[in-house]
Amino acid sequence: MSATETTPVKGPSVLAVLRQPLLVAVLLIGVLLAFGEALSPGFASGEQILRLLVVASLLGLVAAGQNLVILAGREGIDLSVGGIVSLSAIVAGNVMQGQDASIPLAILACVATGALFGFLNGVGVTVMRIPPLVMTLGMLGVLQGLLVVIRQGIPSGKAAPALADFVARPFLFGLPGTIWLWVAVGLFMAFLLRRTVFGQRVYAIGSNEHAAFMAGVPVKRMRVAVFTFSGIFAAIAGFCLLGYSGSSFSNVGEQYMVPSIIAVVFGGTPLAGGKGGYTGTMAGAVLLTILQSILTTVNIDESGRQMIYGATLLVLMLFYGRGRRMRG
């Protein structure tokens, strides 16, 4: 940030531009890729980057719903996404049973599962006015219990060959289907947030719920909708994850809870909501995935990996949304 002192550009423009979360994320992605390439040549090769993007797209899908919930404010957060990813992957796997013909039905069952639990979260938060953190925390406990029941009752399902191909094999112009799906979700989110009344209302209730209510925004319905969206996006991620790993085992989704929140923050959406967007979150998801990938490339213990990961996250957070200094 000391660049402003040395460059002869007038005004705060350079600083302002450098503070753009999306730009920060893209720059950091470049730095990390270069760093990864230096550590292990071939890290930033085209094939490898494609593989990274497939992994990032799964996180990005979960983060899309998380993003909507956080944008809509009132301390919006969804701690239950991991449980929904796991559960929907199991539902999809069991409906599918490795049969291509059952894919449409599996999609339906999987998305319905996610939508149901997201909807329940939304109802708890609005009708019963439970804080989102508490509601989704409680829901996470319920989902984890449900996973135990399911794991002992039915065998883990299998992905259909077509789904596995869609997720990991080149699908169109050399890019796997998940990446195309992610691009589609990115366009959908951009359209939703910028061009629709729904999007305007998400920002409105996120920045000032009371004012939005006075202006006639159906605040409760909106909030139920964003939580339902979060459940649906988590379910879609669970569906793709099933294709990615071949079969569904019970806790596959757990690893997505914290990263989905951090990806949103790295994308420039503060946890207070009301501003930000999904483009940054996509960059945030890529950034996190590259970071994790570098750490698995480097030959160090799990302990060192975790320490570096945690410390790096903290350092990267310094680039984003720091709270305002107290003033008298």
Added chain:
Amino acid sequence: MTAVVATKPAGRLKRVFERYPFLPALVIFIVLLALNGVFSPASLSARGLTGLLSTYLALMLLAVGQTFVVYASDIDFSNGAILSLVNVVIIVFMEQMGGSGLTVTMALAVGIGVGLACGLVNGIVVAALRLQAVVATFATSIFFTGLALYVLPVAGTPAPRLFWRTYGGRFFEIPFVVFAALAIALIVYLLVRTRLVTRLLAVGDDAQAAYQSGLPVTLIRIGGYALSGVFAALAAFCVTGDTASGDPLVGAKMTLFGVAAVVLGGTALSGGFGTVVGSALGAFIIGLINALVYFVGTPSQWQNLVQGLVILIALMLGIMVSRRARA
């Protein structure tokens, strides 16, 4: 705090509730205790209650520490990781130095120091560097877990005999955990009367107003995190006494239960309002729910689901009752 509606006469119930915000938790606690007694009379015996106490004392301490952070409208998602770290540090320390009374005491001092240091790190990161509490403490928890894995890569090293014999033992026919709980109660009783805790509540109620009236807001918030770290260390001692071994991941699952206990106890996550007693009751409510689900004969694979559902319902009830009572 919520605005008092002028048209409603301040009822007696409301006044009682404002003074004792943990009342709903107390009612839930008593009901659960009674239900436990109905389904398993032995669970209400001195032996049964001691067992419950020795298992859930750690969660209670974690919840109490979290309460101080929540008072200031912050949150600490890393106290379970701090618990794990302290657990493995003292286990390895005692293994290296031998299990004599002196080393055990030294190990406890080291443990407190580690907890305090972790708490200070959290406080500095959240309050001084002004990072968002939720994600910043997620990040520090990853870091602390890494440290714990470094100290002890796999679970297993046993605690010295002296350590777990003391924790599980009796003095003058009274179980040690009862003394431990009383000592902790005394410490907490004195602690909540300190200026720091009052100031944490002031910061949580209105940070801007607190700052403008000259309070060192940043230092106060760091103090809250430091308390949480120290209580996580105390919780680690209980876990070590209970399990008699080291496990670098032992606290991971406890963090969220601790937060649930705070909420069950009637403390507002928005800060500025709550009680430590409530959080302690909240931890025992979770323990009693787990015990009850077992006693009523729930098939083992359904236990987690029923526990999760009952905890969710208790959380909802607690929040709705306390809102009604306060409004």
